[in-house]
Amino acid sequence: MAKKPTVSNDGAQHQMPKKDGIKTNFEMLEPIGKLMNPILVEGLPGIGFVGKLAAEHIVDELKAKKVATLYSNHFPHQVLINKDGTIKMLANEVYVYRDPGKKNDLILLVGDVQPTSSVAQYEVMNIILNFFADTGGKRIITLGGYGVGKLVEKPRVFGAVTSKKDIEAYRKHGVSFGEVEGSIIGAAGMLLGLGRLKGMNGICLMGETHGNYIDHKSAQRVIDVLSSIAGIKINTEKLGKKAKESEGVIRKLEEELAKGEVGPPMEMPKKKEELSYIR
């Protein structure tokens, strides 16, 4: 019934499925039929932007196809100004990648923001999961960063799973377990928690990262692991190049921070010791 809106930059022909349907417009996610062993891959903004960088890179490299744009009255009430002078409403987007190798199709959830409250997180993630279930999906891989408060030469990829029996299999793909504690905040955690209640399995891949900087290298490592798990080759050269470029900038910011000239650009996670104590 509802028509999928097509939001392009020229502003013409945009339609809302319902006249006042903003509140419920996550429902514009239309069934896309059954997929081949689909995996839901989430990469929304979070620590070090690791998950967002990784998921958006995958979308670009695999030329995944956008199937839905999601708006929510639980996203911040602002629009972004693009460099070309146009505006962009805050949104999440869903992409589909149909694997020619017939191993695992991917549903990718990316976007500008996460819902800002618990009620909204539950509501939005539930709609995503129901949409995913309709494609026959049972496996979720969420992507994020794990802040360690210092620059890391070779970032590890930490895992947290819904199902203990899966740990050994994931280790073989390069995931580290048992080295992190605390909690996973936002979509990366909620999709797993809510997904498990719906009979799904999943893992959160957390790239080790400083926590204060956008980290392309950590995103690169996360993709390597995901690529191995899903059996889909994904070229990460571009991320590697950006990682090199940003090294100089980060070093400069670290120095300024040490001199107390600027505050940290992103909120830092608590240290492991503190977290385990608080709990």
Add this chain to the structure above:
Amino acid sequence: MAKKPTVSNDGAQHQMPKKDGIKTNFEMLEPIGKLMNPILVEGLPGIGFVGKLAAEHIVDELKAKKVATLYSNHFPHQVLINKDGTIKMLANEVYVYRDPGKKNDLILLVGDVQPTSSVAQYEVMNIILNFFADTGGKRIITLGGYGVGKLVEKPRVFGAVTSKKDIEAYRKHGVSFGEVEGSIIGAAGMLLGLGRLKGMNGICLMGETHGNYIDHKSAQRVIDVLSSIAGIKINTEKLGKKAKESEGVIRKLEEELAKGEVGPPMEMPKKKEELSYIR
């Protein structure tokens, strides 16, 4: 069915459309029939009060007619004390100006406050837009300030549009593009974002301003541009006079601020470099 309330200062004969209808009383916006190429002009409180000053000045100069007063349980729970000892409930007001030149009628949205949450912004702006659509409206011009953190001799007017193809036309009216980044918070952004989803076009005109001070000069410049776009002559002499008067006050405040005696009177926007980094 519902009768439009008339809120005057004498307190007599005020009516609410529904006994407990506060929550939904934005619905009191009654159709006013079709207008001539109407433009929705928004000027609610924001950075430097540029949008509010400009829109209220237009209402006064053009002697626009009030057609609705809007209350919301999402406005702050307080009333203003007027200088004459009366109170004023926080409200938004809608005015209509019927252009004798038959070019563009105007619907003007002004008021004391903006809705304070995302849910409320989506709800209220949707109601405004539906009301506007009923008049045949397709074009939105929102007014605001763009804080640059310093006093500006000749404020520019920056633009952000829903539709890239409109940029060149707006340049001819004196709008600058491609020089600002970040986001447009509140009604000025939401009306454009939501409007586009309804098939409308629009622009946000942002007057360059310090960001810490009420800026009549910047409002004057914004009106000049709007006047050119809409083809409606609007006298801005009074604003120019006030701009001159406040120059002395602002200089004094700047000095106090520099000496650390007072905090900034309004929250300052992040600098361009920070914003582009964060994003």
Add this chain to the structure above:
Amino acid sequence: MAKKPTVSNDGAQHQMPKKDGIKTNFEMLEPIGKLMNPILVEGLPGIGFVGKLAAEHIVDELKAKKVATLYSNHFPHQVLINKDGTIKMLANEVYVYRDPGKKNDLILLVGDVQPTSSVAQYEVMNIILNFFADTGGKRIITLGGYGVGKLVEKPRVFGAVTSKKDIEAYRKHGVSFGEVEGSIIGAAGMLLGLGRLKGMNGICLMGETHGNYIDHKSAQRVIDVLSSIAGIKINTEKLGKKAKESEGVIRKLEEELAKGEVGPPMEMPKKKEELSYIR
């Protein structure tokens, strides 16, 4: 249908009107029939506790009768510990005083707290006003404090009215007008604003007060004015006695504050100059 709950200290025989009715239990306000020119007098916690002190003193002195206890899921989620070891759920209470002099019956709204959000303020105050309207009420007097940031020898009583034409009459009862600006936050303002939309008239009486201290003297002055307006004699000796007692304590706190040993016990209102500037 719903039975009025009687909440005494012995914990026996408490009933809720509806099994899960907490959210709407303001509805437990049952009609009490028509009253004689009733005045709604509100005195909930606020600046200097002036309104609360005044209204509770009136309840005690006039031996007004409790007609309803109001709970709300918009009150803070906590219970008070009484000195005798019992708990008290946060509530508002409504009292009725039937004037033997046949001039003005009073409906008094007192309590531990105010609703904590705009949505809740609109909801709760609307229910109070509808209840008041059912008694035939048309006149509202809300009580509060107006913080001036310094100790005041002879506190004035400032007024803010719904209706300009009433100002002269109120002046004769000792109310000062035109000397304050800013806004009236919470029930004292909302009852007037919403009441006016229902065709009621009213005034907010604001006792001049430091703003950092519980101020019995200011409450005493507010009662004097209210007493004159309503034509009801109210003895304020007890308040005067307490005012004397607390003078020493306040002086001590002021000294500690000056020495930077403690923070201000209550949030201070902005100074007049700042408020008028911000607006």
Add this chain to the structure above:
Amino acid sequence: MAKKPTVSNDGAQHQMPKKDGIKTNFEMLEPIGKLMNPILVEGLPGIGFVGKLAAEHIVDELKAKKVATLYSNHFPHQVLINKDGTIKMLANEVYVYRDPGKKNDLILLVGDVQPTSSVAQYEVMNIILNFFADTGGKRIITLGGYGVGKLVEKPRVFGAVTSKKDIEAYRKHGVSFGEVEGSIIGAAGMLLGLGRLKGMNGICLMGETHGNYIDHKSAQRVIDVLSSIAGIKINTEKLGKKAKESEGVIRKLEEELAKGEVGPPMEMPKKKEELSYIR
């Protein structure tokens, strides 16, 4: 109709009672029939984790049986990372202990978190109380800590009751009255306040504690009192052992705090004098 979900660590076979039922899934609390003089015992996270430690210890020692897992979209939107690499969704759990001594069956409410808003506290606690009422329950014992801001050699157990006439009976079980003031925030207070409105009686047992540290010794004392009240023997050796173990850690933290190296690990309650002044 709704099936009780079984959330184990292996992730298999988890079911939600309703497809989108997260918002209302507290309703999954199914009747468990009548119990023998049941007491509702609550121990959710709070000051010093005294209540949580005590209630979870009772569950373990008495081998109480889990009858429900509760999720809420009013819990924080995050999942915990367990040491074994699995995730745990934030939840409350309800356990039942059927007393072989035929004195008092226990319903125990434990969990990771408390609802984070007033509206949610009212909603959730009401559901718990209705569930409890269905078992024939009339008596509530909530467990918590009372922070005194210093290390305590022999923690007292303070009481706050719904019913003044019960005080003397509780004193005989070792509860201290009349020595604390202020308010009881969260479930420990709300269950008593809302329970009283439903005709129930109850007490909050507050173990004296520093307030900055997890306090096993205080939890041990609270259990001793509860054990005496309910006439159920509960071994607290394990808590005693942990109390000894943590003494060294706490001393170290106190020293660091004194040196200003770390902030307090938990928010400290206001001192008695301040609280009584504020009220």
